[in-house]
Amino acid sequence: MSKFEEKTIHSERIYEGKIINLKVDEVMLPNGNQSKRELIEHPGAVALVAITEDHKIIMVEQFRKALERTIIEIPAGKIEKGEDPKYTAMRELEEETGYSADHLELIQSFSTSPGFADEVIHLYSATGLKKSTSGAVLDEDEFVELLEVTIEEAEQLMKVNRIYDAKTAFAVLWAKQKISTEN
Known part of the structure; x- marks a missing residue:
């Protein structure tokens, strides 16, 4: 585990497409605060x-x-x-x-x-x-x-x-x- 790692608390897929999917992750930051990450999933x-x-x-x-x-x-x-x-x-x-x-x-x-x-x-x-x-x-x-x-x-x-x-x-x-x- 990296000292910079963000632990996912909750993940919600908000769009499923032909090429990409979109999700919003709620994460725990290294300092204990929470934040959201908007992420694109792509098959490569x-x-x-x-x-x-x-x-x-x-x-x-x-x-x-x-x-x-x-x-x-x-x-x-x-x-x-x-x-x-x-x-x-x-x-x-x-x-x-x-x-x-x-x-x-x-x-x-x-x-x-x-x-x-x-x-x-x-x-x-x-x-x-x-x-x-x-x-x-x-x-x-x-x-x-x-x-x-x-x-x-x-x-x-x-x-x-x-x-x-x-x-x-x-x-x-x-x-x-x-x-x-x-x-």
């Missing part, structure tokens, strides 16, 4: 740094309603119940990009917003890419445009806030380091 996700033979990163451009704008991201998706994250990674790569990979390697797992959500993203590198003849097989509510960008282009996209999310920024920095050590 995967994301992929898919690197082509000519050292380009596969990305997707899509509209994000929460931001009310289009951004450029690495391929990613929600882990389905009972699904192994590595399987999810391969599935999402094929569905969103139309690519398969000979090699998947876990880079890092990390929390996205630990102040209010339990979501963990498992970030994989994908190499030995092969383009399928059928292309991407998107969900009916998913609209993306496939991009292949160099590290320099990705860094420029970060500077102008076209790459705007933490997982993609982390992935670009990781890919830059990886590619520079290979050359």
